[in-house]
Amino acid sequence: MKRKYIFLFFTFMxxxxxxxxxxxxxxxxxxxxxxxxxxxxxxxxxxxxxxxxILAMEKGSVNSASLMVPCPWFSEIAAYAKDHxxxxxGIHLTLNSEWKYYKWRPVLGTEDGRTLIDxxxxxHENLEIIDRNANAAEVENELRAQIDLALSKGVDVTHLxxxxxxxxxxxxxxxxxxxxxKKYKLPVLLSKAALENYxxxxxxxxxxxxxxxxxxxxxxxxxxxxxxTYYTKVLQxxxxxxxxxxxxxxxxxxxxxxxTIEHEDYGAKWRQQxxxxxxxxxxxxxxxENNIQLLTWREIRDKLVR
Amino acid sequence: MKRKYIFLFFTFMxxxxxxxxxxxxxxxxxxxxxxxxxxxxxxxxxxxxxxxxILAMEKGSVNSASLMVPCPWFSEIAAYAKDHxxxxxGIHLTLNSEWKYYKWRPVLGTEDGRTLIDxxxxxHENLEIIDRNANAAEVENELRAQIDLALSKGVDVTHLxxxxxxxxxxxxxxxxxxxxxKKYKLPVLLSKAALENYxxxxxxxxxxxxxxxxxxxxxxxxxxxxxxTYYTKVLQxxxxxxxxxxxxxxxxxxxxxxxTIEHEDYGAKWRQQxxxxxxxxxxxxxxxENNIQLLTWREIRDKLVR
Numbered sequence: 001m002k003r004k005y006i007f008l009f010f011t012f013m014x015x016x017x018x019x020x021x022x023x024x025x026x027x028x029x030x031x032x033x034x035x036x037x038x039x040x041x042x043x044x045x046x047x048x049x050x051x052x053x054i055l056a057m058e059k060g061s062v063n064s065a066s067l068m069v070p071c072p073w074f075s076e077i078a079a080y081a082k083d084h085x086x087x088x089x090g091i092h093l094t095l096n097s098e099w100k101y102y103k104w105r106p107v108l109g110t111e112d113g114r115t116l117i118d119x120x121x122x123x124h125e126n127l128e129i130i131d132r133n134a135n136a137a138e139v140e141n142e143l144r145a146q147i148d149l150a151l152s153k154g155v156d157v158t159h160l161x162x163x164x165x166x167x168x169x170x171x172x173x174x175x176x177x178x179x180x181x182k183k184y185k186l187p188v189l190l191s192k193a194a195l196e197n198y199x200x201x202x203x204x205x206x207x208x209x210x211x212x213x214x215x216x217x218x219x220x221x222x223x224x225x226x227x228x229t230y231y232t233k234v235l236q237x238x239x240x241x242x243x244x245x246x247x248x249x250x251x252x253x254x255x256x257x258x259x260t261i262e263h264e265d266y267g268a269k270w271r272q273q274x275x276x277x278x279x280x281x282x283x284x285x286x287x288x289e290n291n292i293q294l295l296t297w298r299e300i301r302d303k304l305v306r
Numbered sequence: 307m308k309r310k311y312i313f314l315f316f317t318f319m320x321x322x323x324x325x326x327x328x329x330x331x332x333x334x335x336x337x338x339x340x341x342x343x344x345x346x347x348x349x350x351x352x353x354x355x356x357x358x359x360i361l362a363m364e365k366g367s368v369n370s371a372s373l374m375v376p377c378p379w380f381s382e383i384a385a386y387a388k389d390h391x392x393x394x395x396g397i398h399l400t401l402n403s404e405w406k407y408y409k410w411r412p413v414l415g416t417e418d419g420r421t422l423i424d425x426x427x428x429x430h431e432n433l434e435i436i437d438r439n440a441n442a443a444e445v446e447n448e449l450r451a452q453i454d455l456a457l458s459k460g461v462d463v464t465h466l467x468x469x470x471x472x473x474x475x476x477x478x479x480x481x482x483x484x485x486x487x488k489k490y491k492l493p494v495l496l497s498k499a500a501l502e503n504y505x506x507x508x509x510x511x512x513x514x515x516x517x518x519x520x521x522x523x524x525x526x527x528x529x530x531x532x533x534x535t536y537y538t539k540v541l542q543x544x545x546x547x548x549x550x551x552x553x554x555x556x557x558x559x560x561x562x563x564x565x566t567i568e569h570e571d572y573g574a575k576w577r578q579q580x581x582x583x584x585x586x587x588x589x590x591x592x593x594x595e596n597n598i599q600l601l602t603w604r605e606i607r608d609k610l611v612r
Contacts, residue, residue: 047408047564072378075426076407076564101382102353107427109415120381120455121413149426255561258353258382 023210023242027295027303035295036287037244038278040065041092041163044074046102046259048268052250052275054080057087060279061287062249063294066092066161069146070104070123075153082154088296090159090186091150093143093177095130095166097123102259107145113138127166136172143176147184159297161189161246168198178209187300189244191215210304213241218274220265227273228282235286242295249275329516329548333601333609341601342593343550344584346371347398347469350380352408352565354574358556358581360386363393366585367593368555369600372398372467375452376410376429381459388460394602396465396492397456399449399483401436401472403429408565413451419444433472442478449486465603467495467552474504484515493606495550497521516610519547524580526571533579534588541592548601555581 029035040053044067054077056062067077067089081089095116097103103122106113115135116123124130150157160181162168167177174195181188190211195202205211222230234245250256252272260267277283287294335341346359350373360383362368373383373395387395401422403409409428412419421441422429430436456463466487468474473483480501487494496517501508511517528536540551556562558578566573583589593600 047561051560051564072408072410075409079407101385102378103381104378105411105413105415107411109411109419109427113415119458121415152425251560253561254357254557254559255353258357 023212023304024240027242027300029293032240034238034240034290034292035242036238036292037064037295037297038062039161039244039246040249040274040278041161041246042066042068042248042250043077043089043092044068044071046071046250046256047073047076048251048253048256048259049073049248049271050077050080052271053077055251056249056275056278060249060275061283061294062247062278064088064090064158064244064296066090066159067150067155068092068094068163069149070094070097070107072104074149078150078153078155081156085156086298088158088298089155090161090297091147091157092161092163093146093167093180094163095123095134095139095142096125096127096164098125098164098263099259100262106142107149108142113142116142127164127169130166130173131169134173136176139173140176140179143180144183147180157184157186158301159187159189160184165194165198168194168200170198171200171204174200174204185301185306187297187305189215210300212244213239214243215246216243217246218270223265223270223273227270228277228280231277231283232286235283235290235292238290238292247274247278249278251275329518329610330546333548333606335599338546340544340546340596340598341548342544342598343370343601343603344368345467345550345552346555346584347467347552348372348374348554348556349383349395349398350374350377352377352556352562353379353382354557354559354562354565355379355554355577356383356386358577359383361557362555362581362584366555366581367589367600368553368584370394370396370464370550370602372396372465373456373461374398374400374469375455376400376403376413378410380455384456384459384461387462391462392604394464394604395461396467396603397453397463398467398469399452399473399486400469401429401440401445401448402431402433402470404431404470405565406568412448413455414448419448422448433470433475436472436479437475440479442482445479446482446485449482450489453486453490463490463492464607465493465495466490471500471504474500474506476504477506477510480506480510491607491612493603493611495521516606518550519545520549521552522549523552524576529571529576529579533576534583534586537583537589538592541589541596541598544596544598553580553584555584557581 038061040062042049043053043065115133115138167173187210216234218227218230248271250271252268256268344367346368348355349359349371421439421444473479493516522540524533524536554577556577558574562574
């Protein structure tokens with residue numbers, strides 16, 4: 001059931017095409033422009049995730065990323081973000097501690113988050129339990145604490161997104177997600193497909209919401225046939241509009257293999273393949289040949305939200 | 307000031323020789339026996355700490371270890387301990403999150419431990435702050451939660467010791483340490499030198515306490531002159547009695563180098579040297595040549611405490 005929840009999220013994120021011309025035009029680009037955020041998730045999760053993602057941003061084509069505040073290596077990437085004030089760093093709002101042996105606790109601890117933790121005090125392992133148990137007020141307190149901690153560490157937070165799509169699980173959590181965006185004056189990652197995925201009504205989207213046209217994430221079947229093949233197709237077939245690719249650039253190390261043990265999908269080898277592709281000359285050439293312009297959340301935030 | 311606190315602990319732990327003949331005789335050994343616990347600290351701290359210490363126990367001469375429950379990799383080593391029910395695994399009672407970028411939170415969270423955490427919600431970085439701020443009742447709650455969590459994960463806990471010597475900082479904390487031993491019917495690591503180190507009165511030791519004759523830990527000056535040289539001398543000069551060597555066996559990986567960044571002392575290279583020595587044939591031969599018998603905390607626990 002857990003896999004279903006995870007894969008559903010990634011499957012449906014890529015399916016629908018919205019006609020949000022408004023966003024593209026409001027950003028000041030022509031209709032024909034293909035705008036793309038190449039976005040690394042899960043920074044702070046492990047040292048190998050930080051080192052791989054830094055490499056992908058400095059030498060590769062990744063131009064945006066989000067940080068998991070409750071994770072053990074958050075302080076390392078927060079210090080990096082503070083030292084790179086023009087980088088594009090959002091908060092990967094985290095309600096899950098999903099790996100088998102490598103675990104983290106909520107920022108707030110137990111006091112304001114009893115529905116958010118398992119019997120060991122870790123954040124819940126899977127989405128089902130969150131959907132069933134998590135109290136929206138406790139979720140909001142915890143996620144505010146995550147954003148506040150990043151801000152207090154000097155991170156110029158550019159956007160919000162949701163680890164494993166947990167904030168699309170039900171309307172209450174979705175409202176928390178949107179309220180956080182408003183409270184902190186930050187764009188939040190939204191797509192119609194994500195709402196469809198979890199059976200949320202499209203009426204939950206308001207006229208003022210910034211909704212991306214497409215959000216691409218490789219699925220297990222793409223991993224089976226090779227991630228480079230998948231990403232190549234995404235770039236070659238990209239249509240005019242405002243899009244994001246979500247990926248997980250990391251070094252394949254003993255740390256990461258052990259952290260992601262028994263999770264072949266989205267595991268260490270997968271993440272090294274992401275790193276290989278998004279640091280390749282092939283990727284750079286594909287972006288150029290296909291006239292793809294990179295867009296940051298910072299640009300969206302500063303032009304349209306603040 | 308922090309270094310002073312750390313080094314004082316390790317310096318004084320090794321200085322005094324006690325005449326606790328009782329312990330040796332009560333364990334059923336002759337007066338001439340040299341009994342030694344070769345003890346790896348900090349298990350659970352990092353994956354490289356777990357993998358190195360497992361190697362040192364399985365192929366090397368390490369015969370006892372203790373687990374840091376609040377740390378990110380605790381679940382990995384707890385599962386190993388559960389699968390190795392005759393291993394010698396204690397709890398390395400943890401009040402510090404001492405590294406720069408790699409951090410952990412208390413088990414209890416903030417509710418019952420407001421004096422135990424810094425402004426980011428991590429356990430305090432150094433001993434000074436604990437000495438000054440930590441409320442003994444909050445310490446006791448947190449440490450009970452640490453022991454309880456290990457027990458709930460199926461670890462047959464054999465003993466208690468204290469990470470960085472924090473429970474020797476003042477009489478209140480020392481009483482917590484001893485109370486925990488009594489409550490859980492576990493031997494706790496005690497030496498007269500540790501009390502002297504922190505200026506605790508020897509009157510705090512009771513007749514019934516199990517006090518080791520000597521506890522050896524390499525200091526920075528020993529690292530400068532080579533850890534193998536230090537350990538060789540310890541083994542060659544070991545006198546009859548009941549002793550322990552505390553060490554930190556770990557693999558020198560990118561994870562561990564980054565975790566221990568800016569801490570050359572007790573850092574990644576140091577820990578790999580510990581691993582090298584305690585998996586060497588030289589170490590095994592020294593133990594044999596010097597008629598040193600390995601002792602476990604399990605034996606002490608089962609013969610004298612339970």
